[in-house]
Amino acid sequence: MLTLGVEDIYAACSKNNALGGKxxxxxxxxxxxxxxxxxxxxxxxxxxxxxTE
Known part of the structure; x- marks a missing residue:
């Protein structure tokens, strides 16, 4: 597993779903x-x- 820091967690999860992730x-x-x-x-x-902050 890989862990990444992002500023906008909700946007990142939405983008993942749009690209076919789950x-x-x-x-x-x-x-x-x-x-x-x-x-x-x-x-x-x-x-x-x-x-991330």
Whole structure:
């Protein structure tokens, strides 16, 4: 699995879906943590996105 930091987590997850990926876990703001999203790319590789400040 690869973890990437992005500024806009919601836009990144939406773009992934539009390109044929599949979101498998998504969050809103979490107390004491950051927002995140797990998804599969169209080729099946799993990616984690973490919101950066």
């Amino acid at each position: 979101v498998i876990g998504e969050s809103g703001p979490v107390i004491g943590a950051t927002s995140y999203c797990f998804y599969y790319r169209p080729d099946g590789y799993q990616i984690e996105l973490i919101k």
